[in-house]
Amino acid sequence: MSRWIERLAKTSAMVGGIVLVLLTIMTCISIIGRAGLSVGLKPVKGDFELIEAGVALAIFAFLPWCQLRRAHAMVDLFTARLPAQINRWIDLVSEIVMTVALIVITWRLYHGLTDKLRYGETTFILQFPVWWGYAAAFVPAVIACIVSVYMVSVRFSELSDKRPIETGGTIH
Numbered sequence: 001m002s003r004w005i006e007r008l009a010k011t012s013a014m015v016g017g018i019v020l021v022l023l024t025i026m027t028c029i030s031i032i033g034r035a036g037l038s039v040g041l042k043p044v045k046g047d048f049e050l051i052e053a054g055v056a057l058a059i060f061a062f063l064p065w066c067q068l069r070r071a072h073a074m075v076d077l078f079t080a081r082l083p084a085q086i087n088r089w090i091d092l093v094s095e096i097v098m099t100v101a102l103i104v105i106t107w108r109l110y111h112g113l114t115d116k117l118r119y120g121e122t123t124f125i126l127q128f129p130v131w132w133g134y135a136a137a138f139v140p141a142v143i144a145c146i147v148s149v150y151m152v153s154v155r156f157s158e159l160s161d162k163r164p165i166e167t168g169g170t171i172h
Helices: 002-035 046-067 084-119 132-162
Strands: none
Touching: 002 046, 002 132, 046 084, 046 132, 084 132
């Protein structure tokens, strides 16, 4: 199970990285086009709309990997001195809170997706349906929820085993 979860999270992050690289290239082309208006160049039409949808996808695509690798910002100034068993409880509670937050965010994202789909809203310049961006972000949000639920189970196991569990090559 842990290998499947790791592959799912890694694939999601890779997609997010590819999208960010493509957005960067498009942004550079658009800037060059704006700078070269006097020589007949043009910016990429609807670049702001594409960036808005693409960055939303990328952010959600990185969440599963971040959740799996415990890469969220942590401040352990006080908890570093606590006994390991207390830190395991803190990790479990933190994981549960993050899972609940991700589920709520995904639920609301789905609600926004269905609203945009129902009303047929489109972007101003490119006229592509706004729900496409919501759908693109919804898929990795669901993956983040799956990974997060898995990580709650990892934290429960750590609590009962009283030792860190290795998942995906990283000690958690």
